[in-house]
Amino acid sequence: MHLTLLGTGTPSPSLRRRSSGALLGVAGETIVLDHGGGAFDRLVESGTDPAAVTHLLISHLHSDHTLDLARLVLQRWDQSDGGLSPLTIIGPAPLARICTALFGEGGAFELDIRVRCEHPASLAFYAARGGVPPRGPPQWTVEEVIAGARIKIGSVAVRVGAAQHMEPILECLCYCFEANGTAFVYSGDTGYSKDFIAFAKGCDVLLAMCQYLDGTPVPQLARATAASHLEVARMAAAAGTRTLVLTHLSEQFDDPLVRARAHKEMADIFSGTIVWGEDLMRLSLHGSMAEGRFR
Ligand SMILES: [Zn+2]
Numbered sequence: 001m002h003l004t005l006l007g008t009g010t011p012s013p014s015l016r017r018r019s020s021g022a023l024l025g026v027a028g029e030t031i032v033l034d035h036g037g038g039a040f041d042r043l044v045e046s047g048t049d050p051a052a053v054t055h056l057l058i059s060h061l062h063s064d065h066t067l068d069l070a071r072l073v074l075q076r077w078d079q080s081d082g083g084l085s086p087l088t089i090i091g092p093a094p095l096a097r098i099c100t101a102l103f104g105e106g107g108a109f110e111l112d113i114r115v116r117c118e119h120p121a122s123l124a125f126y127a128a129r130g131g132v133p134p135r136g137p138p139q140w141t142v143e144e145v146i147a148g149a150r151i152k153i154g155s156v157a158v159r160v161g162a163a164q165h166m167e168p169i170l171e172c173l174c175y176c177f178e179a180n181g182t183a184f185v186y187s188g189d190t191g192y193s194k195d196f197i198a199f200a201k202g203c204d205v206l207l208a209m210c211q212y213l214d215g216t217p218v219p220q221l222a223r224a225t226a227a228s229h230l231e232v233a234r235m236a237a238a239a240g241t242r243t244l245v246l247t248h249l250s251e252q253f254d255d256p257l258v259r260a261r262a263h264k265e266m267a268d269i270f271s272g273t274i275v276w277g278e279d280l281m282r283l284s285l286h287g288s289m290a291e292g293r294f295r
Helices: 039-045 069-078 095-103 110-118 120-128 194-200 229-239 256-269
Strands: 002-007 021-026 029-035 055-057 087-091 140-144 150-153 156-162 173-179 182-186 205-209 243-247 273-276 282-284
Touching: 002 029, 002 039, 002 243, 021 039, 021 173, 029 039, 029 069, 039 069, 069 087, 069 095, 069 110, 087 095, 095 140, 110 120, 156 194, 173 194, 194 229, 205 229, 229 243, 229 256, 256 273
Parallel strands: 029 055, 055 087, 087 140, 182 205, 205 243, 243 273
Antiparallel strands: 002 021, 002 282, 021 029, 150 156, 156 173, 173 182
């Protein structure tokens, strides 16, 4: 299992940290987790051919997790020669309605798709790169999931859990991937949550939101929706994970002194390995499921 971080930032515009995104390579599948603004650029920078992406999993429908969905669908299709495999998009409702509103009949990109399929100039370019007209629109399927679902991506078992974030307007999900003796959990966006701890119990690697330095003045109503550095550490410790990878990091953590202080405070709570995520960081994930540790 290999993880590449595509975006470790927040909704705030940042050249250092793009909005949420990660790339998981496992058992022959190329899976993108969330695709906020700029994550598509990081995907290309990582050396990954967008056409190789088989699945896109969305944790929730905040724009900093979805803005580059359209780029992934359209840019992987535009340069294809017709031999492109369909993309499966998985996430909470109303994802199907959103994708139809983007790519379907009457959708935002209907004319773009139509002109690339019908205009003689576009078809000439299509033929020049090996395509054989007529050309069809991008192929995508949506699988809407809810917390508690269990799905399979090839041979990879995926459990879907509930994050604690922006309910009830947004359904917010977390995912656990189990393959080759490794259990990897992606938190999506979550505040401190006992349900999430139970979901992540015993996982080998946890990729989790670390939104702000504990003690930062945050409106009381927001406290439950996004985790501070101490809350992430407490959740990782309670879940018994071995490695904690931090993402969704606000700029305050890029101050070396703040980072050093936060790291020490987290290490006092969580005894496993703490990794401060950066865009394009690559990690090999190794598990202990073979030892019967994961439940
Ligand atoms: Zn969010």
